[in-house]
Amino acid sequence: xxxxxxxxxxxxxxxxxxxxxxxxxxxxxxxxxxxxxxxxxxxxxxxxxxxxxxxxxxxxxxxxxxxxxxxxxxxxxxxxxxxxxxxxxxxxxxxxxxxxxxxxxxxxxxxxxxxxxxxxxxxxxxxxxxxxxxxxxxxxxxxxxxxxxxxxxxxxxxxxxxxxxxxxxxxxxxxxxxxxxxxxxxxxxxxxxxxxxxxxxxxxxxxxxxxxxxxxxxxxxxxxxxxxxxxxxxxxxxxxxxxxxxxxxxxxxxxxxxxxxxxxxxxxxxxxxxxxxxxxxxxxxxxxxxxxxxxxxxxxxxxxxxxxxxxxxxxxxxxxxxxxxxxxxxxxxxxxxxxxxxxxxxxxxxxxxx
Amino acid sequence: xxxxxxxxxxxxxxxxxxxxxxxxxxxxxxxxxxxxxxxxxxxxxxxxxxxxxxxxxxxxxxxxxxxxxxxxxxxxxxxxxxxxxxxxxxxxxxxxxxxxxxxxxxxxxxxxxxxxxxxxxxxxxxxxxxxxxxxxxxxxxxxxxxxxxxxxxxxxxxxxxxxxxxxxxxxxxxxxxxxxxxxxxxxxxxxxxxxxxxxxxxxxxxxxxxxxxxxxxxxxxxxxxxxxxxxxxxxxxxxxxxxxxxxxxxxxxxxxxxxxxxxxxxxxxxxxxxxxxxxxxxxxxxxxxxxxxxxxxxxxxxxxxxxxxxxxxxxxxxxxxxxxxxxxxxxxxxxxxxxxxxxxxxxxxxxxxx
Numbered sequence: 001x002x003x004x005x006x007x008x009x010x011x012x013x014x015x016x017x018x019x020x021x022x023x024x025x026x027x028x029x030x031x032x033x034x035x036x037x038x039x040x041x042x043x044x045x046x047x048x049x050x051x052x053x054x055x056x057x058x059x060x061x062x063x064x065x066x067x068x069x070x071x072x073x074x075x076x077x078x079x080x081x082x083x084x085x086x087x088x089x090x091x092x093x094x095x096x097x098x099x100x101x102x103x104x105x106x107x108x109x110x111x112x113x114x115x116x117x118x119x120x121x122x123x124x125x126x127x128x129x130x131x132x133x134x135x136x137x138x139x140x141x142x143x144x145x146x147x148x149x150x151x152x153x154x155x156x157x158x159x160x161x162x163x164x165x166x167x168x169x170x171x172x173x174x175x176x177x178x179x180x181x182x183x184x185x186x187x188x189x190x191x192x193x194x195x196x197x198x199x200x201x202x203x204x205x206x207x208x209x210x211x212x213x214x215x216x217x218x219x220x221x222x223x224x225x226x227x228x229x230x231x232x233x234x235x236x237x238x239x240x241x242x243x244x245x246x247x248x249x250x251x252x253x254x255x256x257x258x259x260x261x262x263x264x265x266x267x268x269x270x271x272x273x274x275x276x277x278x279x280x281x282x283x284x285x286x287x288x289x290x291x292x293x294x295x296x297x298x299x300x301x302x303x304x305x306x307x308x309x310x311x312x313x314x315x316x317x318x319x320x321x322x323x324x325x326x327x328x329x330x331x332x333x334x335x336x337x338x339x340x341x342x343x344x345x346x347x348x349x350x351x352x353x354x
Numbered sequence: 355x356x357x358x359x360x361x362x363x364x365x366x367x368x369x370x371x372x373x374x375x376x377x378x379x380x381x382x383x384x385x386x387x388x389x390x391x392x393x394x395x396x397x398x399x400x401x402x403x404x405x406x407x408x409x410x411x412x413x414x415x416x417x418x419x420x421x422x423x424x425x426x427x428x429x430x431x432x433x434x435x436x437x438x439x440x441x442x443x444x445x446x447x448x449x450x451x452x453x454x455x456x457x458x459x460x461x462x463x464x465x466x467x468x469x470x471x472x473x474x475x476x477x478x479x480x481x482x483x484x485x486x487x488x489x490x491x492x493x494x495x496x497x498x499x500x501x502x503x504x505x506x507x508x509x510x511x512x513x514x515x516x517x518x519x520x521x522x523x524x525x526x527x528x529x530x531x532x533x534x535x536x537x538x539x540x541x542x543x544x545x546x547x548x549x550x551x552x553x554x555x556x557x558x559x560x561x562x563x564x565x566x567x568x569x570x571x572x573x574x575x576x577x578x579x580x581x582x583x584x585x586x587x588x589x590x591x592x593x594x595x596x597x598x599x600x601x602x603x604x605x606x607x608x609x610x611x612x613x614x615x616x617x618x619x620x621x622x623x624x625x626x627x628x629x630x631x632x633x634x635x636x637x638x639x640x641x642x643x644x645x646x647x648x649x650x651x652x653x654x655x656x657x658x659x660x661x662x663x664x665x666x667x668x669x670x671x672x673x674x675x676x677x678x679x680x681x682x683x684x685x686x687x688x689x690x691x692x693x694x695x696x697x698x699x700x701x702x703x704x705x706x707x708x
Contacts, residue, residue, distance in 0.1 A: 171576035171589050176568045179533075182561055186540060207536055214530045214569070219652050222525035235525050295649065298573050 001104050004198055006249045007091040012063040015039045015092060018123050026269075029109040031099070036123050037092040038062060038085040041069050042077030044128060051130050054084040055116065055138040055145035057326065058258050059250055061092050067328040067335065074342030080134065085120050087141060089257030096193070096253035105253055106193030113141075113265045117148040121156075132156060135346060136284075139163035139326035140297065141258065144265035147279075151267040154283040158350045161342060163289045163317065164297050164326050167305050168275050169265045176215055176296050181259045183207035184252045193253050201252040208255065209247040213239055218293035218322035226320055229329045279308040286312040287345045289338075293322040311350075315341045355458050358552055360603045361445040366417040369393045369446060372477050383463040385453070390477050391446040392416060392439040395423050396431030398482060405484050408438040409470065409492040409499035411680065412612050413604055415446050421682040421689065428696030434488065439474050441495060443611030450547070450607035460547030462611060467495075467619045471502040486510060489700060490638075493517040493680035494651065495612065498619035501633075505621040508637040512704045515696060517643040517671065518651050518680050521659050522629050523619045530569055530650050535613045537561035538606045547607050555606040562609065563601040567593055572647035572676035580674055583683045633662040640666040641699045643692075647676040665704075669695045 005011060015037040023034035039062040044051065052075060054065055062084035069075045075082055086093040088111045096108035103109060124130045136149045136157055143165020150160040151167070166173070184190055187204025195201055217226075227238035247255075271277040286309050290302035299316055306314045317337050319325030328334050359365060369391040377388035393416045398405065406429060408419055416438035423429045429436055440447040442465045450462035457463060478484040490503045490511055497519020504514040505521070520527070538544055541558025549555055571580075581592035601609075625631040640663050644656035653670055660668045671691050673679030682688050 170573060172568065172571075172573040175564065175576070175589075175593070179561070179564050179568055182564065186557070186561060188542070203540065207533070207540060210529065210533050210536065211565070214526065214533055217526075219524060219526045219650070219655060222529070223655065223658075235529075239529070296573070301573060301577065304577075 001100055002097050002197060004091065004097055004251050007061070007098070007251070012061040012092060013039075015062055015086065018127055020119055020122055023115070023119060025109055025115050026112045027110045031088070031094050031103060031109065033094075034088070034119060035094045036085055036088070036119055038083055038123065041082040041084075042080050044081040044130070048128070048130050049132050049134065050080045051124070051133045052080045052082045052135045052137065053120065053124065053133050053149065054082065054136075055120065055142045056085070056087045056090055057138070057140035057142045058262055059090075059247070059255060060142075061090060062086050064327065068338065073335065074339040074346060075137070083124060085123065087116050087145065087258065087261075088119060089254055089261065091251050091254040095251065096257055097198075097251045108253060108257055111257060111261050113144050113148050113261060114152070114269060116145055116261075117152055120145070120149075121153060133158060135159040135161065135342070137161040137163065137342065138165070140165045140323065141262050141265070143297075144169070144262065147267050148265075150282045150284045150286065151270050151278045154281050157284045159345050159348070160282070160284040160286045161289055161345055162286070163338070164291045164294055164323055166265070166297055166301055167267045167279060169263060170301055173296050174263045177259050177263045179211050180208055181256055183211055184256060190252055193256070195252065198248075198251050202248050205247045205250065205252060206244050209243040210239070212247070213243055215295050216322060216324045218295060218320055220293055220320040221322060224320055229321065229331070275305070276308050279305060280310060282309050282311075284311070285345065285348050285350050287315045287341055288312055289315045289317050289341060291323060291325045292316055292318045293320050293325070295322055297323060317341070355454055356451050356551060358445065358451055358605050361415070361452070361605070366415040366446060367393075369416055369440070372481055374473055374476055377469070377473060379463055380466045380468050381464045385442070385448050385457060385463065387448075388442070388473060389448045390439055390442070390473055392437055392477065395436040395438075396434050398435040398484070402482070402484050403486050403488060404434045405478070405487045406434045406436045406489045406491065407474065407478065407487050407503065408436065408490075409474065409496045410439070410441045410444055411492070411494035411496045412616055413444075413601070413609060414496075415444060416440050418681065422692065427689065428693040428700060429491070437478060439477065441470050441499065441612065441615075442473060443608055443615065445605050445608040449605065450611055451552075451605045459607060462607060465611060465615050467498050467502050467615060468506070468623065470499055470615075471506055474499070474503075475507060487512060489513040489515065489696070491515040491517065491696065492519070494519045494677065495616050495619070497651075498523070498616065501621050502619075504636045504638045504640065505624050505632045508635050511638045513699050513702070514636070514638045514640045515643055515699055516640070517692070518645045518648055518677055520619070520651055520655055521621045521633060523617060524655055527650050528617045531613050531617045533565050534562055535610055537565055538610060544606055547610070549606065552602075552605050556602050559601045559604065559606060560598050563597040564593070566601070567597055569649050570676060570678045572649060572674055574647055574674040575676060578674055583675065583685070629659070630662050633659060634664060636663050636665070638665070639699065639702050639704050641669045641695055642666055643669045643671050643695060645677060645679045646670055646672045647674050647679070649676055651677060671695070
């Protein structure tokens with residue numbers, strides 16, 4: 001275990017912790033005393049049917065969804081009980097750097113999207129007795145978990161809104177994530193996962209950030225000099241004063257745990273590798289919400305999946321920020337689109353097919 | 355100087371060498387006895403007005419254009435005198451690994467697109483007495499050189515066909531190329547450019563190849579499992595048996611020299627940073643030919659430049675292979691498109707504006 005203040009209550013909290021006990025993983029092994037960090041907004045109603053579940057994205061924490069939630073938003077805590085759950089390995093929930101032996105650091109086991117969703121299910125059923133979810137919504141790896149929720153618990157999930165993510169990770173995305181991972185593991189300071197401080201892996205984390213710079217935004221983002229959205233005055237500033245510090249502050253093993261998981265996100269693991277069967281099983285009303293300029297979770301790839309989901313619609317979110325648009329950095333224009341789509345989705349009365 | 359058989363006459367020849375003597379560079383310094391390697395197809399006619407010039411792309415050699423040239427092609431050696439010229443630093447023309455001291459290896463100077471085009475101009479005027487070029491055509495960095503030709507020598511170049519490349523490199527492209535370069539320079543085996551064999555930089559070259567795998571093809575290439583076009587049976591084979599060996603065989607310093615040059619390709623250096631003025635200066639009839647699925651020399655970016663060129667048309671080449679489509683790996687379908695466009699372009703009678 002090592003300390004990394006990035007993941008502290010002061011920085012990404014407030015969050016609560018739920019201890020799930022020993023948790024068996026799909027790929028073998030267990031996480032002893034698996035801890036899920038989560039945050040809630042609003043109150044669970046008596047019928048327990050006003051629940052919204054939001055899983056986190058790669059490198060993100062529950063803090064990152066704060067701009068999505070508010071009394072003037074679709075994700076309205078005065079109407080809904082909103083639970084934002086940090087994915088396993090994200091540095092806040094049980095992760096390589098904050099876990100004791102025998103799963104500390106390089107010994108942290110491989111975790112899959114299915115593990116996250118089973119753990120989240122355990123949290124909300126055990127702790128809150130919830131049996132119905134009005135909406136699961138999440139972006140990027142949060143979308144992977146959203147799809148997994150809808151496929152794995154079709155009777156429980158009434159609506160789902162995967163933003164900027166896929167149900168089955170593409171081959172292209174697997175290769176992209178490999179370059180992100182290799183940027184870290186090729187740094188001699190990584191020491192096969194047993195560094196004594198994440199600062200020893202700064203070079204690798206900077207190269208990791210540089211690859212995000214290429215795929216995470218869009219060609220149009222740079223052409224339109226949209227780094228001003230991040231309060232940066234030049235592309236150099238955007239790279240060196242925003243992206244580098246952002247990734248340098250994170251835990252390298254945490255990024256690798258999430259990277260491994262992201263590469264293998266695939267709901268068809270539930271149905272003997274048939275994606276059509278997996279998506280066909282979904283009973284929720286689904287809005288598939290890719291971002292227009294996303295370079296790796298492309299509209300084309302998301303649309304192909306949407307067509308396999310019985311009760312679904314394609315709702316494209318426009319942003320020249322590409323994948324990073326999900327951070328809400330576009331401000332009002334982005335959130336207006338998200339709110340409009342989610343308000344529409346939440347207003348749909350989902351009736352069970354006869 | 356070190357030996358690398360990849361660049362031998364046996365492998366990428368036959369090519370001839372022209373020695374330009376001491377060549378002054380835009381960024382300062384000289385290349386003593388600059389050698390341009392080039393290959394010719396067909397015969398120069400008496401009027402010396404049947405000339406086609408083709409500059410090479412990143413990591414490519416004159417050999418790579420062979421599939422573009424033939425008596426059944428637009429680039430027809432029975433009609434035209436076709437000169438394919440290896441760019442400086444490509445491993446065949448003067449380059450870090452084949453140059454003697456004082457510019458060997460890490461001491462090789464920075465070279466710009468403008469240097470290449472001035473050197474190529476010297477070659478064709480001095481050696482052949484050519485004063486008019488029917489067509490300059492090239493892909494990727496070959497397109498950068500094509501634009502530079504048309505801007506720098508507007509009276510000489512009658513037609514130009516930049517394929518999958520831009521006149522002014524984009525910020526996004528600069529960042530992409532940085533990740534390609536960093537994959538090499540972060541390898542301890544690179545030794546600041548003074549390795550004793552390119553084999554010592556294999557790890558870096560493999561990571562370089564892995565980044566090409568993400569940006570060089572397209573999301574659709576992988577979705578449609580188009581690695582079969584490369585005679586590969588799986589994506590793993592495509593990466594490990596095609597892309598890795600391809601880049602591992604190349605000279606790391608050569609890739610870095612070209613990478614640095616690519617990053618800074620910009621015809622507006624001729625006109626005090628005004629791209630509009632530079633492109634407005636072009637007298638050639640220009641077909642701007644981006645590839646539909648190119649992830650970094652995007653259709654959108656190429657079209658924006660095309661609109662600034664007086665006598666030009668946008669001609670999109672369809673290929674799910676993205677940027678790598680330029681290798682002609684699609685086969686007949688790709689070459690049919692290229693030939694149709696180039697035949698049309700060559701058939702246009704270019705009259706000087708009054």
